[in-house]
Amino acid sequence: MASPLRFDGRVVLVTGAGGGLGRAYALAFAERGALVVVNDLGGNIKGVGKGSFAADKVVEEIRKKGGKAVANYVYTAPLSLSYPIQYQFFRILRDRSFARISDEDWDLIHRVHLRGSFQVTRAAWDHMKKQKYGRIIMTSSASGIYGNFGQANYTAAKLGVLGLSNTLAIEGSKSNIHCNTIAPTAGSRMTQTVLPEDIVEALKPDYVAPLVLWLCHESCEENGGLFEVGAGWIGKLRWERTLGAIVRQKNQPMTPEAVKANWKKICDFHNASKPQTIQESTGSTIEVLSKIDSGGVSTNHTSQTASAATSGFATAIGHKFPPFSSAYTELETIMYALGVGASIKNPKDLKFIYEGSSDFSCLPTFGVIIGQKSVMGGGLADIPGLSVNLAKVLHGEQYLEIYKPLPRAGKLKCEAVIADVLDKGSGVVILMDVYSYSGEELICYNQFSVFLVGSGGFGGKRTSDKAKVAVAIPNRPPDAVLKDTTSLNQAALYRLSGDWNPLHIDPNFASLAGFNKPILHGLCTFGFSARHVLQQFADNDVSRFKAIKARFAKPIFPGQTLQTEMWKEGNRIHFQTKVQETGDVVISNAYVDLTPTSDISAETPSKVGYKTGIQITFLFMNFRYWPEVVKKVNAVFEWHITKDGNIATKWTIDLKNDSGKVYQGPAKGSADTTIILSDEDFMEVVLGKLDPQKAFFSGRLKARGNIMLSQKLQMILKDYAKL
Secondary structure: OOOOOOOOOOEEEEEOOOOHHHHHHHHHHHHOOOEEEEEOOOOOOOOOOOOOHHHHHHHHHHHHOOOEEEEEOOOOOOOOOOOOEEEOOOOOOOOEOHHHOOHHHHHHHHHHHHHHHHHHHHHHHHHHHHHOOEEEEEEOOHHHHHOOOOEHHHHHHHHHHHHHHHHHHHHHHHHOEEEEEEEEOOOOOOOOOOOOHHHHHHOOHHHOHHHHHHHHOOOOOOOOOEEEEEOOEEEEEOOOEOOOOOOOOOOOOOOHHHHHHOHHHHOOOOOOEOOOOHHHHHHHHHHHHHHHHHOOOOOOOOOHHHHHHHHHHHHHOOOEOOOEEEEEOHHHHHHHHHHOOOOOOOHHHHHHHOOOOOOOOOOOOHHHHHHOHHHHOOHHHHOOOOOOOHHHEEEEEEEEEEOOOOOOOEEEEEEEEEEEEEEOOOEEEEEEEEEEEEOOEEEEEEEEEEEEEOOOOOOOOOOOOOOOOOOOOOOOOOOEEEEEEOOOOHHHHHHHHOOOOHHHOOHHHHHHOOOOOOOOOHHHHHHHHHHHHHHHHHOOOHHHEEEEEEEEOOOOOOOOEEEEEEEEEOOEEEEEEEEOOOOOEEEEEEEEEEOOHHHHHHOOOOOOOHHHHHHHHHHHHHHOOOHHHHHHHOOEEEEEEEEOOEEEEEEEEEOOOOOOEEEEOOOOOOOOEEEEEEHHHHHHHHOOOOOHHHHHHHOOOEEEEOHHHHHHHHHHHHHOOOO
16 A cells, blocks of 8 residues: 655645635645645635635634644735745636626736736745745636636636646746646536536535645656546646648748648648647747758648558558567676776776676666667568668667666567657657567567658658657756766777677778768667766666666767766656767767665565466466457556556556467557556455456556456456456
């Protein structure tokens, strides 16, 4: 059972806390140890009048229960307090049809909801920045998101609150200030004019408060999110945009007739993109201008070429490469460590370069070497539906996750699949997932992001939920910096680990590629950087290394000095790597995730999910005898088994591709349904002691994807999985 979320030592300001949602928030925070500032002007629903009764009454409730609270009745926050957390909630409505809205009605609503949110937050902002901590919840509404008759003034203000919140999330992130927005549905004075009385009674504010508490807890990393919440249900919203159509050509006028001709494509949400930042939004516009200026754009949105390319790339998604084995000895392990800069100059590196060391270990990033055969071996040229010019292939990004420390020597079975294909305009990104196993146990997982120069512009999607996303570094000076000067032989040494590309050794080939001399492998720099993080923040303990993500930005030449700048934020170490001599960033938006020391000592990964593993294996044995079950279900289920609220292990039941295969680790490709619950709750469900639907609605079981398929899974657990 996860530990209760506490707010001891935190100050919480709740505006509009004299009733409804604000009161529910105030009581909930006080119950969990926070000092609550109960702010309420005491006015009526039209914003008229003032008084202290509402705030005083809630303060009295809190104190009677042993909590701590003070009342506040003024419009802006008392500046004498240092706020780590703050809420916005105002209870003013002046509903009128648009034609009847007066200037007073408009100005009052905006002054309270939008300007009020600005002023109260501004009063707390500097305090939050100084203490490097803050949590802000802005309250929008479904009316603001979707519009509502008779509320033009209110909806405009409430959508304005969302825009304010989004900007605060961006500006505050560097100071550990998170800002999220909720659109609650709950019974209060505010909703009495728009909802029937019985519905108002059923929608308790108590069903909104838990989301608010979680978003404000120091362990919650959510920032810039928008959530609808009510009646025990919570959903996250995001913007979505069609791929659109280019409706003008170079040196040609743009006409409404061209807009009309392309209207269907302009409004087609198939393969829609989901821009997350203004940079992503404007970036696509810049690409459009580039296409128009090059004269390579056709306004014919039914272009046969684009259609054929889209079809070909769609065929490639899900393509599985022939399984291959990666065998290695201690010699390869040591060779790799030397290739990424491990040296006898650093006594702590001895464990990576001397097999006789008592704690001889394999560097975690050696996992990339194990999985790279599909990329390095020319396998991209064999993907059906794709025409790949290997001379135009660039390695864009790399993700590696370690499930168990790599053995010092061994033989791993690898399975690779094309997870997705993305159209970036100037090129195509291929996401290749590679899973490496020792027997049936998943040891590590790689995602190679390969960029094909000049193959884009076919009308495909730009983003993918399957991509492991790079993360921007914090906007503050680094917490640590380590440097290593590479040798002139660094590329010659690293290539012995399996990357034989002549670009890294042959001057003539490098010249053809536009370089005045051979460049260092990006994955070599990747290894240097990971080694620096492991040395600085994990004392070279490979069991603490969980995952790494990096984006390759610029090349480096052997002999230059690599400077890894690192920022620690919890168990995530953000980093970027520069060339000291030039200041160029060569690895950007990168991070390493470490496992907490307490987690390692308390329980090894093999123990977490032990009971679940036994039961899922039992299911596998049964499926071999009931192929009709596999045929009837035809779906892939991924199980995330949690410990203390964090995912500790993953299992996959493939009742679609592998005739009932069950294995530890994430789904190969993608899962139709993902189910998240604790080890203990899984056993309760299987034994029939916990109803899955009740577990879902109580929050003990979570699901995403095609949730309706869980009904079929429930049938399996009921009829076929009896202990």
